[in-house]
Amino acid sequence: MEDIGAVQLIREIASGTRILTDSELKAVIEHIADAGFDPLALERARGRAAGIEWRGRIVRSSDMLPPAEVHYLRHVVAGHEWPDDTDLSTFLSSITALIRDEHSGLLFSSFQGTDQITIVRRSVNLRGPDGFEWVLVDYRLATGHWVTVFQPHKGLDILQSPKRSGNRVSRHAASSSPINPGPRPAWPHRADTNGRVVTNGDDDRHDDARYRRAHGR
Amino acid sequence: MVTTTDMMTLDTAALMVADLPEVIAEWAQLPEGERASWGADWDNEMAGLERVAGLASRGRLTAAQYTQFQLIATRLTTLTADVQDIGLALPSFVLTPSH
Numbered sequence: 001m002e003d004i005g006a007v008q009l010i011r012e013i014a015s016g017t018r019i020l021t022d023s024e025l026k027a028v029i030e031h032i033a034d035a036g037f038d039p040l041a042l043e044r045a046r047g048r049a050a051g052i053e054w055r056g057r058i059v060r061s062s063d064m065l066p067p068a069e070v071h072y073l074r075h076v077v078a079g080h081e082w083p084d085d086t087d088l089s090t091f092l093s094s095i096t097a098l099i100r101d102e103h104s105g106l107l108f109s110s111f112q113g114t115d116q117i118t119i120v121r122r123s124v125n126l127r128g129p130d131g132f133e134w135v136l137v138d139y140r141l142a143t144g145h146w147v148t149v150f151q152p153h154k155g156l157d158i159l160q161s162p163k164r165s166g167n168r169v170s171r172h173a174a175s176s177s178p179i180n181p182g183p184r185p186a187w188p189h190r191a192d193t194n195g196r197v198v199t200n201g202d203d204d205r206h207d208d209a210r211y212r213r214a215h216g217r
Numbered sequence: 218m219v220t221t222t223d224m225m226t227l228d229t230a231a232l233m234v235a236d237l238p239e240v241i242a243e244w245a246q247l248p249e250g251e252r253a254s255w256g257a258d259w260d261n262e263m264a265g266l267e268r269v270a271g272l273a274s275r276g277r278l279t280a281a282q283y284t285q286f287q288l289i290a291t292r293l294t295t296l297t298a299d300v301q302d303i304g305l306a307l308p309s310f311v312l313t314p315s316h
Contacts, residue, residue: 043251046239047232061236067250074258079229112256112304114249130222140253148254153226153265161260163306 006031007144013108014115014141025171029106032117032137033099036092037068038145049073068092071149080130081151094126095149098135106171109164115141118159123151219277226265227285233262234292237300244303256305263308270310 006027012018013028020028042064050061052073059065059073072091076082082091098104104121119137126135132151136158140147152158240247240255247255266289272278273286293300293311300307 038250041248041250043248043254046236048229048236050232067254071254079225112253114253116253130225138253138257140250143248143250145250147250148257150258150261152261153268158261158264161306163256163260163304 010117010141025106028117029099032119032139032146033096035139035145036096037066037071037147038143039066039068041067041143041145043067043070045070045073048078052077067145067147075150076128079150080128082126082128082131084128086128095135095137095146098126099137104171107159109159111138111164116147117141118164120156120159127151219272219279219282223269223272224282226262227269227282227289230262230266230269231285231289233259234289234296237292237296241296241299241303259305263306267308267310270308 009018009020009024009028010031013020018024043066044061045059045063045065046061049059049063049065049070052059054069054073054077065073069088072088076086076091082094086094098121099119101121104119107118107120109116109118117139119139120134123131123133123135127133132153132155134152134155135149136152137149138147139145158164244252269278269286270290273283278286290311293307297307297311
């Protein structure tokens with residue numbers, strides 16, 4: 001399907017006028033996977049990326065960098081959410097692969113009043129020393145690009161934030177992954193009759209403990 | 218027990234809070250993508266800070282960690298109105314202080 005077709009599909013889903021077929025969902029996922037961070041934008045590095053040596057110099061808080069680099073420096077280099085040997089290229093390709101992974105969940109919602117699509121998957125092999133159980137990617141309809149990627153402290157509970165409204169699940173995250181075939185708890189959230197994502201009471205911290213026990217971590 | 222992840226959370230929250238006055242001043246002029254990015258990261262780091270607040274209330278932080286936590290909480294309290302003006306959420310311990 002043409003990319004413009006995927007964009008139109010996303011707009012129609014956001015406006016609530018269409019339910020995706022499997023092939024349409026696949027086209028939307030491909031579009032989001034290929035979108036990446038905005039290559040033409042610049043973001044201020046700010047405190048979380050300041051002081052890191054990058055491209056032969058020390059980053060200053062006021063430096064303007066491409067969003068892909070800002071997020072890499074904040075979440076991988078400074079935050080250690082990804083494994084320590086993850087370079088920028090590996091970080092970006094891991095996100096593309098995660099979006100395409102059939103075990104990822106996909107959610108339409110609004111954040112700060114603007115439509116977006118959020119993709120979530122268990123972090124498994126992407127989890128670094130200070131990472132968490134899930135990876136979250138926000139794709140913004142207005143920009144047509146990813147705007148942030150991180151491993152949320154409170155797992156999928158972050159989707160309950162009052163800033164995120166109108167949650168509609170288009171694909172549920174799976175209970176296991178080809179790279180992690182061991183026993184894993186199922187997607188701990190479901191959509192209620194209003195399309196709002198609700199928890200089934202499964203606590204991520206307990207998930208985590210069970211996972212670590214099961215895998216000897 | 219305070220983990221290295223908790224300590225990282227405290228440090229990251231401190232850096233974001235230190236950036237706040239500049240972010241607040243620039244907010245209206247920031248590109249939409251950067252506002253969404255910063256807002257989502259903010260929600261996440263404040264969720265982590267809530268966890269550290271729980272450790273603080275149970276007396277699990279060292280004196281230095283508790284001082285750092287208190288500095289963050291004080292700064293957030295000072296900036297409460299401005300933070301709410303730009304639509305960012307505040308952790309519950311700032312809105313209903315008990316520490």
